[in-house]
Amino acid sequence: MDAFLADLRELVECESPSSDHGAVARSADVVARVGAAHLGAEPERIVLDGVTHLRWVLGSGSRRVLLVGHHDTVWPLGTLAVRPFSVEDGVVRGPGCFDMLTGLVMAFHALGSLAADGGPEALDGVTVLVTGDEELGSPTSRGLIEDEARLASAALVLEASADGGALKTERKGVSLYDVRLHGRAAHAGLEPERGVNATLELAHQALVVAALGDPDLGTTVTPTAGRSGTTTNTVPAAASFAVDARVRTVAEQDRVDAAMRALRPVLEGARVEVLGGPNRPPLERAMSTALLERAQGVAGRLGLPALTSVAVGGASDGNFTAGVGTPTLDGLGAVGGGAHADHEHVLVAPIEGRTALLARLVADLLAEPLRATNDLHPTGAVRP
Structure with missing residues (x-):
């Protein structure tokens, strides 16, 4: 010894x-x-x-x-x-x-x-x-x-x-994603209706993503670090959040990945971009x-x-x-x-x-x- x-x-x-x-x-x-x-x-x-x-x-x-x-x-x-x-x-x-x-x-x-x-x-x-x-x-x-x-x-x-x-x-297998939300900037006081609020789109998408988890199967899908906006008086044109997904089976990893790829915007004029994917099986x-x-x-x-x-x-x-x-x-x-x-x-x-x-x-x-x-x-x- x-x-x-x-x-x-x-x-x-x-x-x-x-x-x-x-x-x-x-x-x-x-x-x-x-x-x-x-x-x-x-x-x-x-x-x-x-x-x-x-x-x-x-x-x-x-x-x-x-x-x-x-x-x-x-x-x-x-x-x-x-x-x-x-x-x-x-x-x-x-x-x-x-x-x-x-x-x-x-x-x-x-x-x-x-x-x-x-x-x-x-x-x-x-x-x-x-x-x-x-x-x-x-x-x-x-x-x-x-x-x-x-x-x-x-x-x-x-x-x-x-x-x-x-x-x-x-x-558990690990998948890591970066979900990017694209909107349109506008003055938050003068004409917010002209903007497409990426922060609101982030909120919608984070709720959808979190719902992909399945406790009975041990699957967790967790939105983590998020960021959005530039100034306090501007409708944010861009936002993003990270996602950590953990699964026990290959089938669940594939299911979550397909669902992430299928994310679609909720707000008119917004766009959703999903980067990343399975990191470890x-x-x-x-x-x-x-x-x-x-x-x-x-x-x-x-x-x-x-x-x-x-x-x-x-x-x-x-x-x-x-x-x-x-x-x-x-x-x-x-x-x-x-x-x-x-x-x-x-x-x-x-x-x-x-x-x-x-x-x-x-x-x-x-x-x-x-x-x-x-x-x-x-x-x-x-x-x-």
């Missing part, structure tokens, strides 16, 4: 806010060094639009099990000065320790233990992908993640666990079932506590791996809490057992791969 915590300290103390490409590049150097020490190989550095990602393709180059993580964090440079890395009373604290640097160190130690026991050939078929822009929605890494997932029979995502160490077997429960059963079996053989699972609203890169038809199990990383918050922390006690679980699960999947990915996809076809 001392060696584990020393590796984790290195990662946490190299701050890596997603929007700072230089900081992410420096973090990638640290992750590469720590990873290579355990995996016995240097990663490939992949720089896309200035963002540095790392990929290890281990062994002969066959790709069967994909481990996915990210090394960027939400914390700005300088956070360490007020929230330094610490380990006290069995609790690790520091920016990014829970989301999700502990998960990366778990992956390196788990695979390193397999190599130590069985030689480098024990990792033949494993790919490790560590991206640098997950906290921004993976704008540059999405294609890379999806391409790697299509080559694998299983994807294991090292994001932090849910409460109590529960694995994440269902994640849902991780549907069917895509995790077989892997969860494997993990539960491994946990039982190791004498670990029974594994539980939950559905969560937040998204991860596991949405992308599942979206192309690859069985995916998420939340295999740290146990703790406070992601994106000042009380972010990791519990030390579960780390050893969960790292052993990850190691044996990888070995189990290499020895007996899951059946063809398309057979497990809930829609019967790979999503684009």
